[in-house]
Amino acid sequence: MEMEAADEETPLLLLQPYRQDVGSEYTSDGSVDINGHPALKRNTGNWRACYMILGVDFCDSVAFFAVARNLVTYLTTVLHEIKVTAAQNVSAWVGACFLTPLIGAFLADTYLGRYWTMVASLPIYTIGLLVLTVSASVPTSYYVAGVHRTMVYIGLYLAALGSGGIKPCTAAFGADQFDSGDPMELQKKGSFFNWYYFLINLGSLLSSTLLVWLQQNGGWGISFAIPTVLMILGLTVFVGGSKVYRFRTLRASPFTSICQVVVAAVRNCNLQLPDDASVLYELASSSSSAESSQKIQHTDQFRCLDKAAIVLPPLDKTCTMFPMCSWSTQVEELKTLLRMFPVWASFVIFYAVSGQSASTFIEQGTVMDNRVGPFAIPPASLSIVGVLSVLIWVYIYETILVPLARRYTGKAKGFSQMQRLGIGFALSMLTMVYSAMLEMKRLAIAQASGLADQNVPVSMSILWQTPSHVLHGAAEVFAGIGVTEFFYDQAPYAMKSLCAAFAQLAVASGAYFNTLVFGIVAVATTQGGSPGWIPDNLSTSIIKVSLLLLISI
Known part of the structure; x- marks a missing residue:
């Protein structure tokens, strides 16, 4: 198991002469096995350990997106929350999911280590999903006033707490399985990160299609049960592979x-x-x-x-x-963190825009024509366009844009970090400009069709939302991935994990910024009996929803 910080010097000193005797039989980076003994290369780590860690990563991705992609619909149609309250609650929950990793990172770096933090968090995550599944499976005739809503939110926030111990640990613990002193294993570590991000997107794709389709057709219980079962399997497999993991000694927090x-x-x-x-x-x-x-x-x-x-x-x-x-x-080191703060603060707004795709974008899609030929596209499923956009833009960025930019800038990476982030911010702004213009057009059609007083879809295809997701996917490739690289490159050696947690904190802050904006707008625009800028019937909001979308710019 991972050792206490107070003992970090002793095992390293003891292992050095031991390694000289056994040659390359043991890892050269000081890692140990579950029993605290020097890790044998042939029996521990490498891909044999990463398969199980990546399995946990996949389960976490499926579970998170199964809830987040369509939560606003569940809150409005099942819990009967008004739209502005539902949008606020979605942002608050997403914010919690990216705020709790700070707790997980602190426990992992200071007390428990990454392995035990994950082992402690997975049951909490599973219990939260189980509570959510049971609450969604109970027939409406059995609902007790207030109890159902309370159980839903208990399940949501237990899952958020559990995810806080998973998100900051899976990538780092997976990287720990490769000997940093072995050039061959270092190459494999790069492949691990590729598969890590691939599985996150694969989980998002599965949740945005199959699970969202089940939710739109009334199968809320089964759509939550699937990630619950996956999480139980992930916990079982992860703990079952304990003997093949490599562990790093804890250092000063x-x-x-x-x-x-x-x-x-x-x-x-x-x-x-x-x-x-x-x-x-x-x-x-x-x-x-x-x-x-x-x-x-x-x-x-x-x-x-x-x-x-x-x-x-x-x-x-x-x-x-x-x-x-x-x-x-x-x-x-602290000065370095303070110098990075302005960049971090700018990403609060960027992730506030990202949060709109899980709330106002979906609410906008519910009052548009979602029929494409014989198929009906759930508004939340259109987010798969954003996932595919990220995958496509990563390929374009690496194979076309970087070599082309390298010719003109002479920089090895093509773009400087600030240039890459700036392009991402510009694309994010264009995303909201387009969405606002689209909403103005939709409202004009609703007025012309005499549907302004009816909360029904207008004769405007939901596919008009596709450019919003494509633009935002491009923005994620430039700014979203760029900020991860920025925090890693600029962070002090001893604070790279902490800075990675700060990057996730920006996601949480963006979600809470959305919640604040929705709250202020709701209070300020509902005075005197006015329906407000985000009424339950969006077609009565004239141009005000468009203005709210533009606030995020």
């Missing part, structure tokens, strides 16, 4: 490092900074690990934080009250 710097800087706020930054305290490390060699050069930005690394006199009483536990590298 980045959360602890950040708190140390902040507290030390506050306590030393009255001290004078030295003119020479080289005299700031730096911990002398005897470790030969990779992260120990990653010393960040001193910067003059956020100089107030440098006070955390002031060397205090040996007899200073402050030194005994607060031992010197912060040092220059930790300070610079």
Whole structure:
């Protein structure tokens, strides 16, 4: 199992001479097996372990999208929530699903390790899905006022809590199965990440087609039961493969490092900074690990934080009250996080636009003609266009756009990180501009057809929403994948997992921003008996839904 942080030095020191005796029989990166013994290459890790980890990733993807893709429809048609409340609740739940990974990352990095965090989270996830399945399967004649709604939300938020221990751990734990000191295994690690993202999209595709179709035809119970069964199987297989996993020793938590710097800087706020930054305290490390060699050069930005690394006199009483536990590298790591904050904040708006595809886009689709030949397309299923758009745009980006841009910019990646993010933001803005124009056109048709007072679909094909999903898919390739690369490249060596969690926190913040906007709009536009900008009958909203869509720009 993964070892305690306090013991991290001992096993590494003990393993070094042992490896010299056995040659390449054991991994060279300090990983151990479930019993804490040096990991044998032939019996642990590699793809034999990743298959089971990827299975959990697939189950999580199916479960999340099975609920998220059409939750707004369930809340409005089964729980009979008004549209603005349903949109708020969808955004709040999606936000919770991407906020809880911070809890999971903290537990994994500080106390439990990635494996035990996943083992503890999977049953919670499964129980949440089971509660949701049972509540959706009970006949309406047995509903008790308030009880059904309460059970639905208990199931939703238990699932959100469970997913918080899965999302930040699956990719990292899968990468742990490859020996970082073996060039052959390092190549396989790159393939693992390809399959990781492939299975996320495959789970989304399955949920957006088969499961959404079941939901649209009244099969809410069975549509929730399928991911529940998958999650039970995933838990069984994952735990059953414990003997073949490789485990990494726990190290000092980045959360602890950040708190140390902040507290030390506050306590030393009255001290004078030295003119020479080289005299700031730096911990002398005897470790030969990779992260120990990653010393960040001193910067003059956020100089107030440098006070955390002031060397205090040996007899200073402050030194005994607060031992010197912060040092220059930790300070610079926190400065790096602060410099990345503006980029993070900009993605709150980007993910607010993404959240619209799971709420207002679907509500818009319900009042459009969803017949395509002999088929009726559920509004939530049109999101598969976005999934396919991502897959297609990834290929176009890698094979066409990057080589073409490389000729003009001379950059190895074709685009700089800021250029890539900027293009993604522009495409995201165009997505909302098009959606707003589409809504204005739909409302004009409703007025001309005399359907403004009736909450029925207008004679406008739902396929007109396709460009919105295509544009947003392109925006995801440029900005969504780009921000993951940005946080990984710019993050300090010891804080890459934490920065990955921050990227997911941007998704949560975007969802909560949507909830805030919907709440403000609902209060501000329903005064004096007005139906508001998002009434239950969207055709009476004239142009106001279009304006709400444009707010996200």
